[in-house]
Amino acid sequence: MTAVDYLNLLIAALLLAGIYAAMSVGMTVIYGVMKIVNLAHAGFLMLGAYFVYELFERFHIDPILGAVLALPVFFAFGMGVHWLLVRWLPKSDTPTLASLLLMFGLWLVLQNVGYLVWGNMDRSIFTPRTLSVQRFGEITIPTLGLIVFAAAVISLIVLQIVLNRTWFGRSIRALIQNPYAAQIVGVDDQKTARLTFGLGTAFAGFAGALLAMLFSFNPDFGRQFLLRAFVIIVLGGLESVSGVALGALILALVETFSILKLPAGYQPAISFALLVVVLVFMPKGIAGLLEKKWRVT
């Protein structure tokens, strides 16, 4: 291993962290506002992947444009899901058995509708961009990785602006911090919850679309990312966007550099091992350690 190899790995980890953050942030906002662990997130990721796939195969729409288009489509879809199913759940400050099972049922439905529609074959999106790389001296970076990273980072910055500058974003933050006080000052919690669910689903669809450019996928596509997303939001302290970014970076670093020591077959066990380590040693996540210094949401 030379210094250049390490640098290459480091860059690969950073690129991975971008998409990991985009994929986890939807789960975070939904958890923050509604205290629902959105297991159906995996299903939305999968649908996002097939969304760009279909657009690309049928209408030859560039996957990057497809990913952007996924945002409004999945926003509407998420709001529909909330209106149809989620709003009937009993309200609670902590995750309930009912909410966990409902979202799990929804995931099962989405996944198996996926199997019915697309079969269990692995699909992938192949464009001229897929195999191209950018060279900077001795450092090689896959073009697609760069594009996906840029898209993910831009989406996160936009989200952060929305959360900080708009009435909707402030409502979300208020509900995360103190649902009762938020309602007293006039935040409509049902409406905000519906919009938040839309937002979370939009990010899931978007991230699924981005992931589809990097990996092959099948209707069970979301599962491998569900646990990762959860590890990331636990690392990030469950409720903050900047925490998610940090969690994503840590998971990506651990996964990337573990290749040096562990056989690739054991990769799926890493996120679980990391989750256990976090649960045992820092139950509030990394953000929990920093929380008192920088209150971030």
Place this chain on the structure above:
Amino acid sequence: MAGDMKISAALARRSAVIFPFLLLIVLLTLPAAGLSANMVRMLFLTAVWTITSLSWNLLGGFAGQVSFGFAVFYGLGAYSTALLMHAGVNPYVSFLGAAATAALASVVIGLPTFRLRGPYFAIATIGVTEAVRVVMNNLDITGGASGYRVTEPGPFRPLEHYYTAIAAVAFAVVVSIVISRSRFGLALRAIKQDEDAAADLGVNPYACKLRIHAVAAALTGIAGGIYARRAAFIHPGDVFAFQTGISILLMPVIGGIGTVWGAVLGGVTFGLVEQELVANFPQVHLLLYGSLLILIVLLEPNGLVGLLRRLFRRTRGDSGSQNADQVFWGRGGLEGRKL
């Protein structure tokens, strides 16, 4: 009217005691009455599922801890039994070994994840399933992903397998009932409803969860062992599959979470329907159960047992059947419960 109610309540109470024994006798005599080999196989598999359903219900129904990872215990039970039988140990002793292995694994999983409240345990169990399957796929002594053959000398005796499974179901039912009526069972219910309040009353939630997790895992391990002995060939993609964990969770929820007979009903329904559906339409099978899960959570949190209860209530006096329900079905439901 009041007299009628009293009579119907007493009748229900008596039938609640008699009915399971009647069922057991029917199940034990059925093969002698000339059941086809295929029916015996179906009932055997249904019985194995029912054991897992009952054990999931101990943790998920009584203590309110959702686990997606019971496939781990099922698979470990299957593999332990296979390895022990391969070493020449008596099958029934091997089942005990399977129970011990699974219980040990449950402690290893529970120690870190039960430390925290909330969804941590539930999500971690998804990871455990993935991690264990990965390890099993790469483990040399069990043949890795290509599976392991369970060797038992002598002819194939389907009825012995059948009776073993039925006996294990009966055992699981007895364990469930004993726990639900014990002080320990009450402690679990207290934890399910409000962990802080339970702790204030002197219950140690962490220890209770670990203990019930171990009991549930041991029973699931036995189920896995019984399955492996009959199947004669097991591989990680089967016994450790995420789908297996899903099925184990679906049964008690469909039947009626938190009630012993709900878990049995769920296991039997699932087992019989699964045999027909999964062979022909594997996707429709899970699509159906996913939709059912959504409907159950939103409309009838008490599952099939809740539906039956409504039917009973319509035909009989309200307070009388309420009383009878409590005796016959126990109490359960999942609405608004904290994890």
